[in-house]
Amino acid sequence: MLSLKDSAVFFQAGDFPMDGGHWCFVGEITSADFFIRPRVIVSDAKSDQTGIVVMWYLDRDLRREAEKLFDQCEVGHTIFILDAAPHGFLDGTSGYRLEGLTEAKIVPASYSKLLKLEKDLRSPSTTCSNNCTGDSTKSLRKCSGCKVATYDSEVCQAEHWKNGHKMDCRAYQDLRQVLEMEDKFENPREAIAFH
Ligand SMILES: [Zn+2]
Ligand SMILES: [Zn+2]
Numbered sequence: 001m002l003s004l005k006d007s008a009v010f011f012q013a014g015d016f017p018m019d020g021g022h023w024c025f026v027g028e029i030t031s032a033d034f035f036i037r038p039r040v041i042v043s044d045a046k047s048d049q050t051g052i053v054v055m056w057y058l059d060r061d062l063r064r065e066a067e068k069l070f071d072q073c074e075v076g077h078t079i080f081i082l083d084a085a086p087h088g089f090l091d092g093t094s095g096y097r098l099e100g101l102t103e104a105k106i107v108p109a110s111y112s113k114l115l116k117l118e119k120d121l122r123s124p125s126t127t128c129s130n131n132c133t134g135d136s137t138k139s140l141r142k143c144s145g146c147k148v149a150t151y152d153s154e155v156c157q158a159e160h161w162k163n164g165h166k167m168d169c170r171a172y173q174d175l176r177q178v179l180e181m182e183d184k185f186e187n188p189r190e191a192i193a194f195h
Helices: 060-072 111-122 154-179 182-186
Strands: 024-035 037-044 052-056 078-082 094-098 104-107
Touching: 024 060, 024 111, 037 060, 104 154, 111 154
Parallel strands: 052 094
Antiparallel strands: 024 037, 024 078, 037 052, 078 104
């Protein structure tokens, strides 16, 4: 499994890979709008650079997909862009111009939260994720969605879901998908895409 800290894969804005393999830009969405096409403004993961424009130039018949994509573009969420190459837009702004739907993935969590979630992916909790004061010797059941959160009762699971796990569950699954692309990043001859 890859790590978000793996600087051979996850690049900051302006950096480029040295060895010709695949790479991935990571940024956090600071604003989003949809005028003709979906557009987000991002800062890179360390917030060294802000005001990076990411715009999707999709075919007209992908209008519905574009709207669905835009629904995910919430401020504070993290965007991963595969093989991101800097682009200068006509209005003088710069960032990344995307031509399809599989180059970028938007994960519903901030970058700093993803660093925490990554830790959980590597070593899932051994106590009830709802932080209840229940019997700690009781056997725990994993959330079937993320397989990270664990619960000692259905009550705790329902409560935790309502109190935010709904969003985190998606984030765990998305993050795992990204981090499990290790082989794909290693093979520069094969195309790389999110599904
Ligand atoms: Zn519990
Ligand atoms: Zn879950």
